[in-house]
Amino acid sequence: MAKDIPHIEFDSKKPDNSGIEILTIENLAERKDETGHNPEKAHQVTFNMIVFYTAGESKHLVDFVWHPVKKNTLIHISKGQINAFQFTPELKGYIILFTEAYLKKQISTLPKNEIDRLFNAQLFSPIIQVPVDSNVETYIRLFDEEYSNSQENYNQDNTYSALHTIIFSKLERLKQYQTFHLKRSDKLNTFLSFKTLLEVHFSKSRNADFYAEKLNITYKHLNTICKETVAITAKQFIDQFLILEAKRLLINSELKSTELAYSLGFEEPTNFVKYFKKHTGFTPNQFKKTIQLDF
Template sequence: MTKNLPHLLFESQKPNNIGIEILTIESLFERKDDQEHNPEKAHQVAFNMIVFYTEGISKHLVDFVWHPVKKNTIIHISKGQVNAFQFNDKLKGFIVLFTEDYLKKQLNSLPKNEIDRLFNAQLFSPIMQVPRTSNVAEYIQLFYEEYRDTEEDYNQESTYNALYSIIFSKLERLKQYQTFHLKHSDKLNTFLNFKALLETNYKQSRNADFYAEKLNITYKHLNTISKNIISLTAKQFIDAFLVLEAKRLLMNSEIKSTELAYLLGFEEPTNFVKYFKKHTGFTPNQFKKEYI
């Protein structure tokens, strides 16, 4: 039987956990051989993560792309993304994990721009370099110390929430300087609506005209908006979305290429194999062998 890509759930050793946790990269490295899954192997997460590298040089896998990391690199991983570490004995840092439910509870205290910038994998790169002048590391260290304090539990939830808001507000501020400044506009709203429609209808259509019609705009207008927001045409965005969905499904089930083709809306399995190979360089079976 072919193995699936591990799907990791949020599990905390701390009693009455409210959905957020922090640990060190060193501690994960030390106990990697004792865990059911080796974090150096590709796995999908059912929670959100922020990995802050404070020392060392390595690389980090996010959705099948390896990103170089060094001191003061932050990697943001959203729920559902594929992730893997590459450890060495010089790596140090922190890993903040939080559930989707915890995030939803904090939405009212986080600016809307922050949500788009930090939790929208299609809009921004998962990697960010923190300037030496930033004090983000100090707040993350403080959060770690508060979390590790088992003697003082009075009002801890409020303390965690406050530090969470500070850390994420600071990260959003850094993100806006390292990417184009994402302003809320009719164009952005239209693109986010396009993305939402695609998530619901990708099995039905891979045609950009289909989504333009549902949005009551022309194909040309949708294309202009897509290129303006993410520097991809609407069709390129649809293809990138579908290929990533195919990769995740290949990694997480015993499904055969023929079944996957029909599931993704292809009438002929051979067309899906050609489509997948065109965009990845692999057949579906070759890709699965490469990553398992």
């Protein structure tokens, strides 16, 4: 399909890059016509991103939802999410990009809560409105200065790692105030285990009982955990997860709807069409055409 939403790979121009990079929003806007890809068109990233807006007002697309952004808005985008900018003349800020391999290397230095809050798209909004008196911007600017300093290469990886840890720790502190109801607990641990199982087995089963059995708990208990964690039932969470996965595959794959239905675990393509329309109001083909027109 000619209009597939592109996958954007991590591609640093800096030699011996360890998997992390920073650039400005202004620079990305200026070079959008030179890269062969327009960041204002929806695209899927194969890495993680933090976008911090320091001036201007606009909106940012994350997984088919446009979010308003302004000064001190921070957006976190996880690997695999759909994303698009909307540039305006006044818009300024920074974009930190880092690979999954870099994140895994950093995990040992990051608190567990931090990983949960910043890397679970189903649990939290991708937006943080950073308080004016926060010094998050100070450390992001320092990171940009360090990264841009081509004269000093000695021990740079350790410097990047330290700044990355500081920035993430500060973001976790801000995020926890927005998600105070989600403290580290056995219930949250079970929910995260459920989510991990779903990521592996969603094409095998859409039945909540299947996941409850694998977790060695009852369906009722899994339902209670989901309601307390994300305010929906286990089945609703499964449906939301599968629909988002279907949307991503529909716009990023040359698979026909019938082939996609089988890959998602539907025995009959017509069942997938009915399921998709029930949850979105569109058939898969209608959704595909609508997205192509919009983006």
